[in-house]
Amino acid sequence: MFFIKLGWRNILRNKKRMALAGLAITIGMASLIILNALVAGMNNNMIINATNTYLGHGQIHAKGFKETFESKNTINELPQVLANLKAEKSIESITLRTQSFAMLSSAFNVESVFLFGIDPKTEIDISQTKDLIIKGEFLSNNKQNEIIIGKKLSEILDVEPGDRIVLTVARAASGELSQDLFRVGGIFLFNIRELDSGIAFININKSQELLNIGKNVHEIALKFHKLSTIEDPIIDFWSRYSENDNKALSWKELLPGIDAAMKMSSFFSLFIGMVLLAVVAVVVMNTLFMSLYERMYEFGVLRAIGTRPLSMALMILSEAGVLAVISIIFGLILGIAISYLTSVTGIDYVGLEMGNVTFREPIRPVLIMGHLTLFPVYVFIFTMVAAIVPAIHAAKLTPAETMKKD
Amino acid sequence: MKNNEHLIEVENLSKFYTQNGMSITAVKSISMDIRKGEFTAIAGPSGSGKTTLLNLISGLDIPSEGTVLLAGKAISRMSGNELSDFRRDHIGLIFQSFNLVPVLTVAENIEYIMLLQGVSKKERAKRVSLILKDVDLQEKENRFPAQLSGGQQQRVAIARAMVANPDIILADEPTANLDSKTGSALIDMMKDLNERKDKTFIFSTHDNMIMERAKRLILLKDGEIESDENHD
Numbered sequence: 101m102f103f104i105k106l107g108w109r110n111i112l113r114n115k116k117r118m119a120l121a122g123l124a125i126t127i128g129m130a131s132l133i134i135l136n137a138l139v140a141g142m143n144n145n146m147i148i149n150a151t152n153t154y155l156g157h158g159q160i161h162a163k164g165f166k167e168t169f170e171s172k173n174t175i176n177e178l179p180q181v182l183a184n185l186k187a188e189k190s191i192e193s194i195t196l197r198t199q200s201f202a203m204l205s206s207a208f209n210v211e212s213v214f215l216f217g218i219d220p221k222t223e224i225d226i227s228q229t230k231d232l233i234i235k236g237e238f239l240s241n242n243k244q245n246e247i248i249i250g251k252k253l254s255e256i257l258d259v260e261p262g263d264r265i266v267l268t269v270a271r272a273a274s275g276e277l278s279q280d281l282f283r284v285g286g287i288f289l290f291n292i293r294e295l296d297s298g299i300a301f302i303n304i305n306k307s308q309e310l311l312n313i314g315k316n317v318h319e320i321a322l323k324f325h326k327l328s329t330i331e332d333p334i335i336d337f338w339s340r341y342s343e344n345d346n347k348a349l350s351w352k353e354l355l356p357g358i359d360a361a362m363k364m365s366s367f368f369s370l371f372i373g374m375v376l377l378a379v380v381a382v383v384v385m386n387t388l389f390m391s392l393y394e395r396m397y398e399f400g401v402l403r404a405i406g407t408r409p410l411s412m413a414l415m416i417l418s419e420a421g422v423l424a425v426i427s428i429i430f431g432l433i434l435g436i437a438i439s440y441l442t443s444v445t446g447i448d449y450v451g452l453e454m455g456n457v458t459f460r461e462p463i464r465p466v467l468i469m470g471h472l473t474l475f476p477v478y479v480f481i482f483t484m485v486a487a488i489v490p491a492i493h494a495a496k497l498t499p500a501e502t503m504k505k506d
Numbered sequence: 507m508k509n510n511e512h513l514i515e516v517e518n519l520s521k522f523y524t525q526n527g528m529s530i531t532a533v534k535s536i537s538m539d540i541r542k543g544e545f546t547a548i549a550g551p552s553g554s555g556k557t558t559l560l561n562l563i564s565g566l567d568i569p570s571e572g573t574v575l576l577a578g579k580a581i582s583r584m585s586g587n588e589l590s591d592f593r594r595d596h597i598g599l600i601f602q603s604f605n606l607v608p609v610l611t612v613a614e615n616i617e618y619i620m621l622l623q624g625v626s627k628k629e630r631a632k633r634v635s636l637i638l639k640d641v642d643l644q645e646k647e648n649r650f651p652a653q654l655s656g657g658q659q660q661r662v663a664i665a666r667a668m669v670a671n672p673d674i675i676l677a678d679e680p681t682a683n684l685d686s687k688t689g690s691a692l693i694d695m696m697k698d699l700n701e702r703k704d705k706t707f708i709f710s711t712h713d714n715m716i717m718e719r720a721k722r723l724i725l726l727k728d729g730e731i732e733s734d735e736n737h738d
Binding site: 408 | 564567597601608609610619
């Protein structure tokens with residue numbers, strides 16, 4: 101307690117210098133919180149965009165379907181799988197889809213596309229496709245021969261809502277071509293080039309008919325009540341639904357690019373955090389050395405009257421400790437305040453594409469409780485480590501050499 | 507320890523050092539003994555080796571040759587921690603520039619050494635109160651050094667040097683930064699403590715007031731003892 105009291109009083113001896121050192125620690129602390137809150141918010145935004153736009157939290161396919169997209173490779177034991185999914189408490193919603201390669205022909209052009217057969221009623225619970233319609237309307241269950249295409253595709257084919265196009269697919273098993281005339285019901289805009297030029301949606305019943313797959317489907321997309329369920333080892337959802345030659349995958353495995361992008365941004369925030377802390381450590385070390393050199397004679401006297409080397413080191417460490425604690429508190433308050441205010445206003449990167457995902461909403465920093473307890477500890481440790489060098493220097497001072505210097 | 511026993515025994519003590527490539531002899535082959543209860547002044551012109559001798563006796567500096575025995579212990583053979591503890595427990599130091607810790611109050615400066623010794627809070631408070639009476643600073647215990655006069659600060663330094671009940675008190679030019687009236691009062695106070703409490707005082711000084719009041723006067727010249735006289 102004596103050394104803490106002494107440390108506090110020694111800090112007040114040169115208020116300006118200690119205030120500057122304290123400011124460095126405060127800014128370092130606040131920056132760590134803000135940076136990590138921003139990265140957490142960005143990652144959150146990417147996940148929500150990726151899963152809500154079209155993907156869902158996860159998908160079930162027949163084994164091997166995602167590698168070949170063969171139309172005959174439909175989900176095995178579909179009625180049982182659907183019954184099981186219906187009984188799952190963790191699941192919020194599911195939708196069924198077919199997927200196949202197709203050809204679209206207009207009067208002006210021909211283009212190959214990837215065709216999705218969807219149930220309009222349940223699709224809106226999983227994806228935002230309906231919200232992305234910019235012209236015309238989304239599909240409806242009572243208009244079986246309507247198709248919705250992307251903006252870029254509509255320009256290639258030179259069609260507008262109401263225009264007719266011919267859809268050609270290959271039937272499952274036989275491979276024979278199957279054609280039908282469709283009316284363009286709506287045009288969507290994902291703001292992702294590959295989607296806006298390369299995919300189209302029709303009613304699932306119509307696609308099952310054209311593909312000759314009966315009531316079978318190629319994909320079940322699903323959403324959990326809580327996103328964290330995808331990593332819950334107790335529920336162990338993915339291995340349970342990867343039986344009977346089916347394969348269940350979470351969004352992380354379906355979009356590894358996003359997971360990689362998130363890991364990279366976490367790595368960069370860690371790297372920047374380390375650099376920040378290193379700068380803070382250098383400032384603290386410099387300040388303590390200046391304070392030490394100014395008081396060399398005083399330290400010599402203290403050694404002369406019987407202070408042990410360890411106690412000399414403790415004096416320096418106590419100054420650093422007191423400075424660190426006060427500055428960290430200010431840094432916490434500042435970091436939380438800025439993160440909170442920014443989360444209310446949001447950072448507008450709408451339209452920016454990252455890791456194959458387009459930001460559709462402003463980024464809102466997310467404060468993570470674990471960071472608010474861990475980061476102060478890290479900053480404190482770094483500050484104390486920085487203080488070790490001047491503390492050792494103080495401990496090694498001999499009365500004779502320091503008292504001669506004055 | 508009996509009064510006629512030697513508290514300090516210095517045998518062939520020398521200190522050489524190099525400065526700007528030149529070898530300098532600060533103290534040369536000094537031998538002397540100090541008994542318990544002495545009030546001794548080591549005097550001489552500037553550069554005669556007074557402060558160096560005091561530093562060697564207190565263990566603040568390491569001799570180039572010779573030995574120093576304090577209360578029977580060879581201080582030159584002690585480790586860093588042993589020497590710190592020995593000075594803490596057996597030697598009181600008074601400096602020319604007072605050298606109080608500016609951020610500690612009068613009471614805290616005085617009790618600092620007892621803190622190092624692990625003395626209880628109650629005992630520390632009791633001894634601080636008693637010593638403040640001895641140096642006539644009873645009402646100043648919560649003041650900081652900057653709020654005191656030079657003479658008052660030196661009295662605090664004397665109290666700090668004495669509170670842990672050391673065997674020896676070494677004072678290096680204690681009156682150098684004081685006016686003559688204050689300096690004289692201070693010397694009288696230390697003389698009184700020497701006589702009442704049988705404390706051994708050794709001064710390094712060129713102040714005539716101390717030399718006149720000293721019971722023993724050792725004169726140094728060029729690092730050697732020129733004369734050693736008792737004034738009892």
